[in-house]
Amino acid sequence: xxxxxxxxxxxxxxxxxxxxxxxxxxxxxxxxxxxxxxxxxxxxxxxxxxxxxxxxxxxxxxxxxxxxxxxxxxxxxxxxxxxxxxxxxxxxxxxxxxxxxxxxxxxxxxxxxxxxxxxxxxxxxxxxxxxxxxxxxxxxxxxxxxxxxxxxxxxxxxxxxxxxxxxxxxxxxxxxxxxxxxxxxxxxxxxxxxxxxxxxxxxxxxxxxxxxxxxxxxxxxxxxxxxxxxxxxxxxxxxxxxxxxxxxxxxxxxxxxxxxxxxxxxxxxxxxxxxxxxxxxxxxxxxxxxxxxxxxxxxxxxxxxxxxxxxxxxxxxxxxx
Numbered sequence: 454x455x456x457x458x459x460x461x462x463x464x465x466x467x468x469x470x471x472x473x474x475x476x477x478x479x480x481x482x483x484x485x486x487x488x489x490x491x492x493x494x495x496x497x498x499x500x501x502x503x504x505x506x507x508x509x510x511x512x513x514x515x516x517x518x519x520x521x522x523x524x525x526x527x528x529x530x531x532x533x534x535x536x537x538x539x540x541x542x543x544x545x546x547x548x549x550x551x552x553x554x555x556x557x558x559x560x561x562x563x564x565x566x567x568x569x570x571x572x573x574x575x576x577x578x579x580x581x582x583x584x585x586x587x588x589x590x591x592x593x594x595x596x597x598x599x600x601x602x603x604x605x606x607x608x609x610x611x612x613x614x615x616x617x618x619x620x621x622x623x624x625x626x627x628x629x630x631x632x633x634x635x636x637x638x639x640x641x642x643x644x645x646x647x648x649x650x651x652x653x654x655x656x657x658x659x660x661x662x663x664x665x666x667x668x669x670x671x672x673x674x675x676x677x678x679x680x681x682x683x684x685x686x687x688x689x690x691x692x693x694x695x696x697x698x699x700x701x702x703x704x705x706x707x708x709x710x711x712x713x714x715x716x717x718x719x720x721x722x723x724x725x726x727x728x729x730x731x732x733x734x735x736x737x738x739x740x741x742x743x744x745x746x747x748x749x750x751x752x753x754x755x756x757x758x759x760x761x762x763x764x765x766x767x768x769x770x771x772x773x774x
Contacts, residue, residue, distance in 0.1 A: 455470045455484065455489065456470075456484075456487070457476065458483040458484075458485070459480060460583075463583070464582075465575035465582060465588070473496045476500055481556060482556055482582075482585045483557045483588045484557070486558075487563065497558065501554055501556070503558055505558065506549050519531035519654075520655065527551055528552040529550070529551055530549075531548070531549055532547070532593075532648075532651055533546070533648045533651045534548055534565050534648060535603070535644055536563060542640060543640065543644050546561050546563050549561070555584065556585050557588050567592060570599070571588070571595050574591075586669055590656075590659075590672050593652050596652055597649070597676060597679045600645045600648065600649055601686075604642070607690055611638060611694070613634075614697055617631055618631060618697060618704065623704045624708075625708055628701050632701055638690075638694060642687055645683070645687060649680045649684065657677070659673060714772070718767055718772065721763055722760050725759030725763070726756035730752075733752050
């Protein structure tokens with residue numbers, strides 16, 4: 454799918470594209486391709502003389518492959534964006550950007566929330582975009598806002614986890630649910646930090662390339678300051694996640710120790726009755742109580758008392774709590 458946007462009165466106006474002729478009759482500043490077909494890629498190449506990279510090239514992580522200037526002067530960037538799903542884990546999608554012919558070309562495998570938000574804002578805020586570089590900077594700035602909102606969600610979820618961990622009764626079922634939530638939030642926090650690091654590298658590359666005017670350069674610096682502030686939040690969240698993880702594991706160990714303590718107390722309490730039963734189970738011909746009519750009840754009572762005495766002692770010392 455190809456989404457083409459023209460600049461009209463400072464607004465992005467989307468033009469429907471159904472054929473190659475539709476693409477030839479527009480003067481866009483942004484050509485956005487979501488999971489394009491080979492035919493759509495050939496349209497872009499033949500009309501704008503821009504070759505979109507293959508999927509394997511997009512996933513390269515080397516800086517030389519993610520940020521570079523081609524021989525024909527086109528600028529190529531690869532930036533990671535997130536898709537957050539409430540019902541599943543967060544996903545990272547790599548977007549290929551090409552700055553050429555005073556246009557921004559972007560290609561990605563899935564539609565992204567940041568891109569939808571930029572399109573919506575650009576239609577409702579006239580004058581916010583003046584050229585294709587503003588579109589790219591707006592994408593990066595919106596991505597920082599999107600990450601900030603996600604971090605606020607992590608804060609809220611971890612506050613709920615803290616309340617559960619610090620409650621009076623913390624069962625193994627609570628611990629299992631808590632560990633699952635903590636793992637999910639840790640994964641999301643790590644993805645946010647990764648995408649912000651990638652955005653910082655991309656914005657720094659644009660600033661070094663001296664392509665931005667003074668206003669755009671200042672906006673790029675503001676994006677870097679926002680990312681720097683988000684780094685502090687992600688570091689704090691990692692510490693909080695580690696604390697909650699250690700606390701949860703500690704409560705699991707305490708619950709396990711309680712079970713082991715019960716078995717230990719029971720084994721110790723039944724040692725005296727076992728000893729008495731062993732003594733009177735000896736096969737000797739002469740035993741003092743062998744011919745005693747009350748020998749059997751006496752042994753049973755003695756065994757019962759010898760079992761109750763340790764329990765009484767343990768309870769008095771507070772070891773059964």
